[in-house]
Amino acid sequence: MKAIQSLKQHAPKAALLMAMAAVPFMQSCNPGDANTAQASLMNSDAASKVYVEPGKHDELYAFLSGGYNGQVSVYGVPSGRLLKIIPVFTQHAENGYGYSEESKAMLNTSFGNVPWDDLHHPKLSRTDGMTDGRWLFVNANNTPRVARIDLKTFETAEIIEIPNSAGNHCSPYPTNNNEYVVAGTRFSVPINEDGSPNEASLEEYQEKFRASISFIKVDKETGDMNLDFQIMMPGFDYDIANGGKGPSGDWIFFTTYNTERAGTMKEIGASQYDKDFLAAVNWKLAEKYVKEGKAKEMPAHYYHNKLDKSSHIAKSEIKKTVRFLDPAECPGMIYLIPVPKSPHGVDVDPTGEYMVVSGKLAAVIPVHSFSKMQKAIENKDFDGDIKGIPVLKYESVLAAEVQEPGLGPLHTEFDGKGNAYSSMFVSSEITKWSLKDFTVKDRIPVYYSVGHLVIPGGDTKEPYGKYLIAMNKITKDRYLPTGPELAHSAQLIDISGEKMKLLLDFPTVAEPHYAQVIPAEKVAPNSVKFYKLEDNTHPHATKKEAEARVEKKGNVVHVYQTAIRSHMTPDNIEGINVGDTVYFHVTNLEQDWDVPHGFAIMGATNAELLIMPGATQTLKWVPTRPGIFPMYCTDFCSALHQEMQGYVRVSPKGVNTPVKFWTGKQKPAL
DSSP states (O other), X not given: OHHHHHHHTTOOOHHHHHHHHHGGGGOOOOHHHHHHHHXXXXXXXXXXXXXXXXXXXXXXXXXXXXXXXXXXXXXXXXXXXXXXXXXXXXXXXXXXXXXXXXXXXXXXXXXXXOOOOOBOOEEEEEETTEEEEEEEEEXXXXXXXXXXXXXXXXXXXXXXXXXXXSSXXXXXXXXXXXXXXXXXXXXXXXXXXXOOOOOOOGGGHHHHEEEEEEEEEEOTTTXXXXXXXXXXXXXXXXXXXXXXXXXXXXXXXXXXXXXXXXXXXXXXXXXXXXXXXXXXXXXXXXXXXXXXXXXXXXXXXXXXXXXXXXXXXXXXEEEEEEEEEOGGGSTTSEEEEEEESSEEEEEEOTTSOEEEEEETTOSEEEEEEHHHHHHHHHTTOEEEEETTEEEEOHHHHEEEEEESOOSSEEEEEEOSSSEEEEEETTTTEEEEEETTTOOEEEEEEOSSOEEEEEOTTTTSSSOOTTEEEEEESOOTTTSOOBTBSOOEEEEEEEOSSSSOEEEEEEEESSOOOOEEEEEGGGTGGGOOOBOOGGGOOOTTOOOSGGGOEEEEETTEEEEEEEEETTEEESOEEEEEETTOEXXXXXXXXXXXXXXXXXXXXXXXXXXXXXXXXXXXXXXXXXXOSOEEEEEEOOSOOSTTGGGOEEEEEEEOTTOOOOOEEESSOSOOOO
8 A cells, every 4th residue: 555655665774773772781881970970969959859857748649650560659759768559460468469359359351360460551530631639540461451540548449351452551541531541452463353263373464463442431430440442453563642632632642563564573574664653543533433323343251340449349240242443434533643663652742732752763753743633634635544544644744853862762741831851762861852942952861771751740731840750771880789680760850940950869669661640739638547347348347346256167167357456356266177268357447547457377378468447358268287377467556466366276177176266265374
């Protein structure tokens, strides 16, 4: 097709691409450079700018993706203090997430219970184009899923699996009023509309592999998610997306790579054309087509997991169908815009006029104009089409190219004062440039190989342009060595003045990809501080010590236990046999926040429990040998925490030991 042929004319040399890709590994990690930077810090007032007095709170929350650890890490800014780890797509022994009977279902998928995933992109919920502090949406890259974290409790509230997707990297991006959270597939795969198995040959990549973009509807009051529809896309790889603002608010933009649709040796095969594409999707028009009945229904099989707020029990629902749109049947819904090869980030400035696209191997940063895009569409200024999707001419949409920004541009955010900041992976720096004349104004080195960066509200219509955080991939000579894997790193940079100033290095939990930062005043006041026992609807809740008991039927035992400073009821249990399935249902009778209780028993092969105030959690235990087994509270809860313990007697299999339990009924031995 014409569009494809035009891209072939200026193919870069594979050798050049490979040489540029190798640059990060040949960087000089000169200790002298680091010492110079340290000296500069010592001579500044950087320390006072990041110091938060004991008892004082940070100005901002920073939510960093955990990458391959499957979690979200929460930091205070400007101090860089780690405040919390939120488990999402991984089991977490610290609080029993994914191990307790209540939370196991959160990790259910069509592949079974998957206790790990690769979490790349957090995105905060929006109201009128501004972060509102209600929810945080995050993606699972490996087994495609989107999760919602409730910022009133900092708990994972919901996870929805994405069918017809593989490598859910291009995800999750909310529209300006949370109408939708949008997710694109990284890896194209065969998709059969009749729901039959995807058994195409790998040699049929170009003919049969396709991609999808999923539109997840978000309830405005509860945040509950529902997969509304999908758009079937050409079989490219989809990398990053971001929504428009103001005049472009009805649009969302996706970077694509491997538009060659190469199935092997992609570092060469996916570099044959001169350009890849930015896919501009009019989500409002897509929604209209769905309402008009243009969407078709196809069989699907995916899980939707929710954590009930009152019982604190996760439940799974299996979904069987999904609706989809074909772009060829929906004119005006999608356009393709040529961009530099292998683009990563696409970022829309606060006015909604400019779309900044970062080609990882490009020597310039192209800035596209939304108004010029609209004019090009009106004039049908096309360069052919792909699968019925018009390709706009590069020059017709281009506003400017930022010259000599650095090497390896990845991600751009904005300060709300007319400036943009781009991360440069290869040359290890942050570049500041102007949206007025598209010229570079400042640059600062970072250590080393920065991936993403974040400015508080830097992807909204009104950024909070005081700080920038660079998330770096390499940290040689920055920290004490910790074996073959060094500490991961973030650097806090002051962007309030004309020149950028490095304020702080702080190590992070592996592996930060992307982040969101929000003023604490939008989140902290909404924290739940009192958890009423009467609101606990767990079917095995024990709300009074007098109701504590042990019930045995056959080889299944239910222990209804309470925890309060500083004892468990019951704390002595007999009548359990080897091979019995024992469920400890532990209710925390405390109701004030920050008084959790833990529970563990010797020989348990899963984890401990951390029971939040007013809640009930269940640990499953199958004893494998007879004996006396201690149980205890794992969370230091009071001066007599060590005394918060008890015993379970396990008899041999077949021995008829009567069920007995008590607390405080024995006289102490002399």
